[in-house]
Amino acid sequence: MNYTFEPIGVIHSPYREKFGIPRQPSLATAAGVTLQLLPPYNHPDCVRGLEAFSHVWISFVFHQTLERGWQPLVRPPRLGGNAKVGVFASRSTHRPNPLGLSLVELVSVSTEGGVSLQLAGADLLDGTPVLDIKPYIPFVESRPDAAGGFVDGPPPLLKVEWSDAALRQLTELEPPPGFATLVEQVLAQDPRPAYQDDPQRVYGVMLYCYNVRFGIVGDKATVLEILRENQ
Ligand code: SAM
Structure with a gap:
């Protein structure tokens, strides 16, 4: 069975190419990103109450790497680029369904002339199609005791x-x-x-x-x- 989804919004971001985009959200908080909702989802009713949340999950399409397909094993940069893990044990962009998921800070919601969300620290390319927005619920989704696999902390900074x-x-x-x-x-x-x-x-x-x-x-x-x- 196949499913078809249409974007509910598009990302406007300072990142104009993949190279240089941090490998996860929150690593470059100065990246001011706008998520512009598209008709018919750009109605203020669709975001009513959202401004009360400080963070949101953004589901999106890795649209720029679609044609590269996927492999069962990938080489995460975090493991130095040689060791392999299963695609589902990674956050690789090359997946059977090229969907990304980023937790980002919601700075503000604007409903003037359409709807847009101001986000901070997103790891998203300019033009990224967004499929869904969901509020982050700290009491169920924050798990500081969770095992982080091969990603055991932030990478060292230059x-x-x-x-x-x-x-x-x-x-x-x-x-x-x-x-x-x-x-x-x-x-x-x-x-x-x-x-x-x-x-x-x-x-x-x-x-x-x-x-x-x-x-x-x-x-x-x-x-x-x-x-x-x-x-
Ligand atoms: N946080 C998301 C996740 O876990 O699904 C993305 C993780 S992925 C490793 C992050 C990388 O995706 C960025 O460094 C950037 O190179 C790439 N990226 C961001 N937006 C993209 C897009 N629209 N198409 C293809 N690659 C993209």
């Missing part, structure tokens, strides 16, 4: 520094408020693929319309330059 050129560009380009903090939170997560350690390499991560160029040596990431791109 230190982040800025070159003089990047600091100058930060002032000249006038990016959105919170941009510098977002850059630092994203780079601190070490976005490199597992086991890639090339101190000469220059990486680029797209945040809003800015290509943030950086390098990593040891446990330190350095922002080298910020380029504005036409998108």
Whole structure:
């Protein structure tokens, strides 16, 4: 039996490509994300009472990786990219049904001219189709005593520094408020693929319309330059 679902909303996010998006929500809290509800779900009645909850579950489609299909075994970055676990023991984007589930902070609900939710710390690509929203219920869903398998705590963070050129560009380009903090939170997560350690390499991560160029040596990431791109 097949089931068909239609998006109830779409994500507007500073993350314009997969590379650099934190591997789970809450890791980069400066990521201001808007969930815009689509007709006919953008009626204020659909979100009545939701503003009383501080966090929501977002069910969404990994729409950008649909065509990659799935494998029974995956290599989680958290295990260094070599060890394999079953797809259902992972949060891999490559799943039989490419559905994602993120617990995010609900900052505000707007019902002016449609309905949109302001979310903080989401790990979602710009344009992500959202299938459902559910309130987070702490007394049943918070389990601090739960076993976390191979994900036994937050990953170690990199230190982040800025070159003089990047600091100058930060002032000249006038990016959105919170941009510098977002850059630092994203780079601190070490976005490199597992086991890639090339101190000469220059990486680029797209945040809003800015290509943030950086390098990593040891446990330190350095922002080298910020380029504005036409998108
Ligand atoms: N918290 C969710 C979950 O557990 O289902 C997502 C976890 S998944 C490991 C997080 C990664 O999904 C992000 O780092 C990003 O690379 C990727 N991602 C986010 N939105 C996506 C989308 N719309 N399509 C494909 N990949 C996406």
